[in-house]
Amino acid sequence: MSLLKIDDMTKTFGGLTAVKNLNMEINNHSISAVIGPNGAGKTTVFNLITGVYKLDSGDIIFNGESIVNLSPDEIVKKGITRTFQNIRLFKDMTVLENVMTGFHCRTECEILDLLFKKNKTKKEEAEILEKSLKLLEYIGIYEYRNEKSKNLPYGHQRILEIARALAAQPKLLLLDEPAAGMNSSEKDDLIKIIRKIQNDYDLSILLVEHDMGLVMNIAESIVVLNYGAKIASGTPIEVQTNDAVIEAYLGKGEDSNA
Amino acid sequence: MLLQQILNGLTMGSIYALVAIGVTMIFKSMGMLNVAHGDTIMLSSFIAITLIGLGIPFYMALILTIIAVFLYGLFSEKFIYRRLNYDSFTNLLIATIGMSIILRNGSIAIWGAEPRLFPNIFSDTPIIINGYSILPQNIGIILVSLLLMGLLQVFFYKTKLGKSMRAASTDPEGASMIGINVSLTRFLTFGISSALGAIAGILLAPMFNVTPDMGAVVVLKGFSAAIMGGFGNIIGAMIGGPILGIIEAMSATYISSAYRDVIAYIVLIGVLYFKPTGFLGKRTDQKL
């Protein structure tokens, strides 16, 4: 029983085929990864899942329902959220406000409530505040809560992005190169956090990563892309010893992050 | 009759094109909307009249005006806009608004609000072709405009300086890395843009009275023309001008002259809605 099923998905941009007939499945409560050399189409896959791009052909089925015609915010409400390769926090907001914004789609007070239903509004705001603080505490950046997010150290900014994505209560959390730019102690923290999240929350995680050490450490199943097509999939061991994978990486120049 | 309308449309359109090129250059180069451009146009007309009034020969006065306004453009870039580092759209907008207020009110203070007449640049006698009566002014403006556009094309595509300016516009960082002095290109962009405004002002002035307010509407038309042609490139501005001019002329004749401007603006909104330039469908969140 799969959480997310990608069916024969293709996406071209002008003459370039970014993703070609991709088939993939993600199960409940799992941690999976998509890897591949630069330009293999990994981020495009994320953009297709989250509704940023429209598929040229194929389907994406989430929890039994096709999501290809939904807008990005509708897809979030269905239960898929993400982080970004180049961090996209709301820079002028504080850490706390960023997370509170994450709760937006799970709350409902509108202008009329604001003006005429004071108690309902107050109660909802208090809930958002409390949940946000708890989430910050859980993920370990509570002490920065009133800092402007742009002032945070880089590694903490990445963690904050994850917290914000968690606030939206996803069933599937997409992490786009969460370890990019981190030093090794930050990466260790990241691994701990990802494991903790996967343990405590009822969700699946799908990563795009270049750091092989991290991927092999956390992921239960891996899909390898090259030139937009899947060339291998399986457990970390299977993928590491797969000839096509080795050739793809060696052919392009070995990735130095492992 | 139709031909006359088209001709009028092309005439005004040529002026709109010059204005549009002026604002597009600055928009492309510094990302700013120079709302003071219209007042640059107005300033030029006043300077020209003043010089003529001082007894300076007509064509000399025009050339001096263009030079003076070119210098003004350089001056305002170096001492005002550069100070703002081109990093905040809203601050630049306020600065140009401030400039506009200074120019407009300064003109009222110096020259008064009374409309003034500007002598014809081209001869008064109509040319008769095939029974149609054409004013030399119409042909003159269109030709001057085409000539200028041609010169600009040559400058931007064939000369080293012009090519550097284009490069700096498109990618300031990249350009500076290959040794282009981006600051200088911006400096010159402002100068050239202002000079174009001066020429537009000189062409415009004989047709309408010279008043401190005269730049206000024409700069909006210039922006509209720039957008219709596809805001952000010079060629677009060159095409957009005549398009706008003809649409206006047609609306004035066949729909209503009072609502002529409304039609033009509605077309503008339509263009923005159906073909919002530049970011059509392209998401920028994942770039490797």
Add this chain to the structure above:
Amino acid sequence: MKNKNTINYRHLLTISVCILLPIVVQNKYYLHLFNMIGIYSLLAIGFNILAGYTGQISLGQAAFYGIGSYAAAILHVKFNLSIWIVLPIAVIITCIFGVIIAIPALKVKGKYLVLLTIAFGEITRLILLNWVGLTKGPAGILGIKAPTVFGFEIDSPMRFFYLISGFVILGIIIEKKIVNSRIGRAFIAIREDEDAAELIGINLKSYKIKSFMISAAYSAAAGVLYAFMVGYISPDSFRYDESVSILSMSIVGGFGTIYGPIVGSIALNVLPEIFRPLSEFRMVFYGVILIVTTMIYPGGLLKGFEAMLNKFQLKRKLKTPKNKDNILKSNKLY
């Protein structure tokens, strides 16, 4: 524990000033100036919510100002309806126009949006000018009678001052509520990074439209007050120049802050008066000050005085407990 609803010394000060000012300053010219400051404050708040918080920069606010004003004036003069009836109707009508302009605006960003709103502003002005049957064209609408509040006829600048102050205070209270709410966060998110906002679950279309509507509502209220205050309106009061002034006030006062619009409105209305001795050149100096302010205080005057603000707690800031253990047990979080 400070609660938004308790009256503290800051509120007391403001209210005292509002009550005492027209008594201390009897000069009708100055009172009229303060009234215009009030009206511009409402306009600037409206602009600030749309542009400062949601990032949709508009140079067409004069259109909403004009539509609200004309709607109220026409209904009042034609059907002899009181201000209290025409006000909500005018606000609703203007909000509808807010939605109308929001629709093309959804697709358009940054500088193109500015041009779109300029076009909208001009179209509105031209229609007000030319649809003589409805608006009486350039002649304008005369004979707007003084409104009554609880039996008091508002027929002097002093009385208008109280009426307008009431609206401004209400306007600020509502602005604060919006900015500090889920809606405010959505607006700011859109301003900061609209693609990321969408990818965290915010429906861009819906919130941009809401932002335009709120902006329209504030502008309409200002327009209605203006119409009843001067008793006569014409398309001349709603030109592009007005949109420029409104934008300037909001940005110079403090873009994206709650009180910035008020500060800007005061500053940019008082400034021409201070320069009055310079007669024809006063507006030139105004322009110079505008440019200089933008160089010295890029974030606006209010942000420039941020240190002083911290003392008076005017910054938008949530109070949260320092001791972590409390948050897990405590229910009281403000």
